[in-house]
Amino acid sequence: MPTSQPIDKNQEFARCLESNQISALAPFHWLSLAFKDIIRAPMLSLIYGLVFSIIPAFIMWLVFQSGTHLVILPASVAFALIGPAFAAGLYDVAWELEKGHKPTLMHSLKSMFRNPAGEWGFAILLMVIMIVWMRLAALIHALYPNVPNPTFEQLQAFLALGSIVGGVLMLCVFAISAFTPQIMMERRVDIMTAVVSSVHAVKTNAPAMFVWGMTIVTLVIIGFLTGAAGFIVIMPLLAYASWHGYIAIIKTKKPRGYE
Template structure:
């Protein structure tokens, strides 16, 4: 009996949750549902939107105030650590709306501790990837031509290698983070199960994920060109849409009605 129980627990570790196939236009539907979530929980959305907006605004303030980029790395590391926790709060709001409940700030804050080991482990994983990128960027920068006005030909090696390495890391981060936080919060599974399931889901829905990544980049760009003020709406919007993406893509035993 103990051996059987041990084997069962072992089988539960680092498994891959099944995923559904969605159309390439599905991300637009997720965004439309996210707008409805904002309309149904405007105050909570505003509270979390303000918190998320303060983070990039603070980073930009220190960069301009001290005229140095040295504050960016520690600031982004801090965001990587606390960002997933606040995103979990927004996922909880969308989840409560899905269940027909009235979301509250207290309930959403409690959701940040539903799977603390997994959530902090995920934040640490993102931080490690980010530090690796910073080190690689420093090495790639060594290829930058040591001339005042380099030509495109002189810049080609620097630009090519930087684009390839940056692209690989961006795709990697997107694949492991697209569904990992949502899976860990609702299913309370281990980090490896969530990461493997997220990567598989992204691979299964490559077309939809390319569209979704493009929409995220466009909205984040809008957030920065508005002086970070746009993030007040954009961050709740993306978080709610990410929850609906999770509902649509990661399979459950029972069908879900809020898709």
């Protein structure tokens, strides 16, 4: 009778990686490290910053062309949803700097194919969520008062439901995307392991994640207030800081050899 083979934990599906507990103010330390990364890799940061600034610039152009402010909320949420999946190149830059290497554009572009099944699968997941949000936004729009210059009282139902649905969706997406791309890039694990580990890390460090979430929202608002020009710096800053947050929170069995 054949004996059962021990399970290789590295091949387990949807396992949960352990997390460290950090200070609620740790995100500000991540931002300070991110500023240093921008200074150390200015050209790569500028290139990616310019690319990422195009998306919010298009959103603002869409608002101008449509002549209505109603597309701002769903479009902004859509931008926030797909952003984490396409920041892989910036994560690679921060990773190379931490290892003491000189980051290059080609190496960062190749990082998008380091774990193609997981990384692109996650991008598709976020795209699906984005489409669901756009459909929900269209349904919520039915509550918008069909009168010129509606009063705040007339807008209450529309604003309340839109805020609740958008808030719940953003909270869920934040939990699953906070560290998922970084985990899949470094560990090359399956998408469910990355998602489960990200949710666990967010739950374990709720105070710090609240501060980090509010920081992201604040910087994104600043980016839009500057006519999307601010995203040239904001997007690399957030991506690098997210990488440092990942390094600080997600445990490894052996020391990485860099901090």
